[in-house]
Amino acid sequence: DAGVIQSPRHEVTEMGQEVTLRCKPISGHDYLFWYRQTMMRGLELLIYFNNNVPIDDSGMPEDRFSAKMPNASFSTLKIQPSEPRDSAVYFCASSLERNNQPQHFGDGTRLSIL
Amino acid sequence: QKEVEQNSGPLSVPEGAIASLNCTYSDRGSQSFFWYRQYSGKSPELIMSIYSNGDKEDGRFTAQLNKASQYVSLLIRDSQPSDSATYLCAVKPPPGNTGKLIFGQGTTLQVKP
Numbered sequence: 495d496a497g498v499i500q501s502p503r504h505e506v507t508e509m510g511q512e513v514t515l516r517c518k519p520i521s522g523h524d525y526l527f528w529y530r531q532t533m534m535r536g537l538e539l540l541i542y543f544n545n546n547v548p549i550d551d552s553g554m555p556e557d558r559f560s561a562k563m564p565n566a567s568f569s570t571l572k573i574q575p576s577e578p579r580d581s582a583v584y585f586c587a588s589s590l591e592r593n594n595q596p597q598h599f600g601d602g603t604r605l606s607i608l
Numbered sequence: 609q610k611e612v613e614q615n616s617g618p619l620s621v622p623e624g625a626i627a628s629l630n631c632t633y634s635d636r637g638s639q640s641f642f643w644y645r646q647y648s649g650k651s652p653e654l655i656m657s658i659y660s661n662g663d664k665e666d667g668r669f670t671a672q673l674n675k676a677s678q679y680v681s682l683l684i685r686d687s688q689p690s691d692s693a694t695y696l697c698a699v700k701p702p703p704g705n706t707g708k709l710i711f712g713q714g715t716t717l718q719v720k721p
Contacts (some may be wrong), residue, residue, distance in 0.1 A: 525707040536713045537652070537696065544707055585651055591707055594640040594659065594700060599651040 496520070498600035500586050506606045512574040515603045518567055519588030527597060528561055528571050529585040537585075543569065544591075576607045611635065612699050614712035622720055627684040629715050631697030634678070640700040641673055641680045642709065647693045656682060687719045 499518040507513055519526045527542040541551040543563045551561070558577070563569040573580055583604050587597040612633050621627045629643075640659050644652035658664045658671040658680065670683040680699075684691055697712040 527707075537711045539708065539711075542707060550708070589707060596640075596642045596654050596657055596698075597709055598654065599644075602651050 498586055498588050498598055500584075500600035500603055502603060503601060504604045504606075506608065507576060508608050509577055510575045511607075512572065513576045513580075513605065513607075515571040515584050515586075515605070517569045517571070517586030517600060519569070519586070520598060521567070523588035523590050523598075524566075525589045525591060525597075526563060526569050527587040527589075528569070529587065530582045531585060531602075532582045540571070578607045581605055581607050610712075611710045612697055612712040614695075614697050614715045616713055617716040618718050619715055620718045620720060621687050623687060623689060625687050625719075627687045627691065627717055627719070629682040629684075629695050629697075629717065631680045631682075631699075631712055632678055633680070633697075633699045633710070635699070635701050635710075636675075636678060637702035638675075638678075638699045639702060641671070642698040642700075643669075643671060643682045644696040644698060644711075645693045646696060646714065652696055684717075687717075689719050689721050692717055692719050 501516045528540040531537045540553040541561045546563045561571045583602045585599050585602045587599045589595050589597040614631050643656040645655045646652045656671040658673045664671045668685045672681045694714040694716045696714045698709040
């Protein structure tokens with residue numbers, strides 16, 4: 495079975511540019527999560543969706559960050575404009591709520607803002 | 609107080625020894641508990657889940673849960689150098705926060721040959 499698929503795997507761009515990260519959750523999963531991981535702050539939950547509806551975006555650091563889930567098989571995380579402090583690994587994860595199933599992570603996008 | 613706490617380590621054990629990783633959580637009503645392993649440069653990978661008090665064994669791994677003490681641990685028997693990684697404890701809060709997991713900061717394990 496295909497796992498969570500993220501693209502791109504690596505992104506290097508200059509400060510001020512728009513960055514779009516993409517995620518395809520595991521088919522049938524009803525929750526989708528976006529995380530950011532840095533050495534200093536560890537794994538941080540940015541936002542999560544249930545059945546394509548955003549439930550909690552309190553982890554989104556500022557208005558430069560936005561996320562959408564237009565359908566059950568696709569989500570985007572957008573940063574506009576990007577800043578060097580946004581450099582991190584961004585993970586997408588999905589889960590099925592029934593029977594307390596765990597989250598499964600994608601391979602992540604390593605983002606570097608120069 | 610952090611919601612999920614782990615000693616960041618590094619925890620260093622010799623090959624063949626038992627590695628013991630510990631995690632405490634603050635919300636007494638938490639329902640489900642998970643251990644993820646994360647190799648350097650890779651994504652977190654689920655290795656164990658536990659839902660009720662007691663021990664749960666899977667190969668060389670044993671998860672232990674004590675809800676009264678709000679404590680969950682992971683034992684790795686016959687540790688191998690390939691077990692060297694960061695281990696993340698994750699806790700699912702009580703109903704009302706469905707789907708969300710609270711992660712600890714992770715414990716780095718080093719298994720020395």
